[in-house]
Amino acid sequence: MFSGCSESRYNQTERRVHIRKQNGKYVLYKNNKPFFIKGAGGSANLNLLKQLGGNAIRIWDTTNLGVVLDSAHANNISVIVGLPVQNSNVADMYQDPDRIAAQHRAFKKIVNRFRKHPAVLMWCVGNELDFPYGLSYNRFYRAYNDLTDMIHQDDPHHPVTTTVLNFNPKYIATLQIRCDIDLISFNIFSLLDTFRENLKHHLWLWNGPYMVLEWGIDGPWQGTMQTAWGAYIEKTSTEKAAIYGERYLRYMPLESQRFLGGFVFFWGNKQETTHTWFSIFDAEGRKTAAVKTMKYLWTGKTLNETFPEIKHMRVENRDAYQNIILVPNRKSQAEVTLLSSADSIKTIKWQIFKEDWFKKNNENSTRLLKPLSQLMKADQGLKAVFTTPAQEGPYRIFATVYDHKGNLATCNTPFYVLSTR
Known part of the structure; x- marks a missing residue:
């Protein structure tokens, strides 16, 4: 005691x-x-x-x-x-x-x-x-x-x-x-x-x-x-x-x-x-x-609502565990595969962010980052085409999947932009 x-x-x-x-x-x-x-x-x-x-x-x-x-x-x-x-x-x-x-x-x-x-x-x-x-x-x-x-x-x-x-x-x-x-x-x-x-x-x-x-x-x-x-x-x-x-x-x-x-x-x-x-x-x-x-x-009771269900996300046909390295300023493709029916999906929001490395006193930053909106076309479906950033470094591409009720599912994949020059 x-x-x-x-x-x-x-x-x-x-x-x-x-x-x-x-x-x-x-x-x-x-x-x-x-x-x-x-x-x-x-x-x-x-x-x-x-x-x-x-x-x-x-x-x-x-x-x-x-x-x-x-x-x-x-x-x-x-x-x-x-x-x-x-x-x-x-x-x-x-x-x-x-x-x-x-x-x-x-x-x-x-x-x-x-x-x-x-x-x-x-x-x-x-x-x-x-x-x-x-x-x-x-x-x-x-x-x-x-x-x-x-x-x-x-x-x-x-x-x-x-x-x-x-x-x-x-x-x-x-x-x-x-x-x-x-x-x-x-x-x-x-x-x-x-x-x-x-x-x-x-x-x-x-x-x-x-x-x-x-x-x-x-x-x-x-x-x-x-x-x-x-x-x-x-x-x-x-x-x-x-x-x-x-x-x-x-x-x-x-x-x-x-x-x-x-x-x-x-x-x-x-x-x-x-x-x-x-x-x-x-x-x-x-x-x-x-x-x-x-x-x-x-x-002990079940909520009577459905949610989008994501099976996996891939960038250039590779998943996050495959160390995706892309070259700058190139068209690339990302894709989300669902477990649930695609008919229930209303919109998919695609975004690219720089990797958030910043830490203070060994604690992760809580400062929200701004998406690199110029790299991504709007109104894309389960497959998205994007332009890789011009600057070398680590990034993430996100997909947020919304159904018609407003419920959502999220996924993202890190990738690294590396120049061949």
Whole structure:
């Protein structure tokens, strides 16, 4: 158990949101009713989230927090509010008492302003922070613990958590020894298949309650297939919808006496290597097949809607795994093959983008890129003719397939332009 965390912490029933331990099982309660989390990361399309059986969202910062909380409450959705604490490795931050005090004041103001909002479920203090044990990090832990102590004192009605990337026994141990939070949360994607086994093997270390605050498809990071020039290869949205279902049903520890629920990533539209990689919706809020998967996972019922289904995409009769290299300023052809009927398709949007290489502090850019529209003819069908860019370098060609109901499917293929001169 956490140091300083007695069993009584999990049975303070007078609190609006609290965790109870009953007959060896941890249960989250909100307003004295059991609340098993069926959540999503993001703050868009909350009415649809509720219709599909979801009941919670997690957000990473406090931007427009009042608007997000009001919208969530209007849709009977609860919110885990992220407080974006500076990481322990930001040395100049934790060597500066004024910056530490400013961070503390800012979060104290937020907590006290919104602590009585009915949509608040928990506070998440930091996302994927590093929790090293070394004594050189004492200033970080002092600042971090001052924050969690402040929340426990000012808002005892909402538990405090933080997220750990994957299952990290060292960080779990440090959190128990050096911090005071109510439960641990995990962001875990490709390693979800080992999560259950890791939990079992480390019961001697920690046996408290937990959530999965991010889970989903593999991202554009180590372990994902790449081209020879290092461009990550993205699955089609049809493949992603199947992966969401398989991972949740096979690997999420739903039977665990300690598991309080999880949040699928990402309930909205965002740029991360591409604008489609994690996006369950397009920029206008139109749906991919992942929403049908989530309806089934959350309710056991099937959403009575169809979606375009993509079999594969090819450029010059080659797929993404074949390292497609093209010469500049040449006519080339791309083609999408469907699993579903072509009769249901209304439009196909073809776009070419430069590869998004930019990273800051080893994090992918979230800045949207502009398509190279001059290279692509408008109003093309399942086959498209395009002109390769004149400038050497890495690119991607995207196809977004819309049916007559506005539902969509996405795919893209990286290629490299190389001059023969």
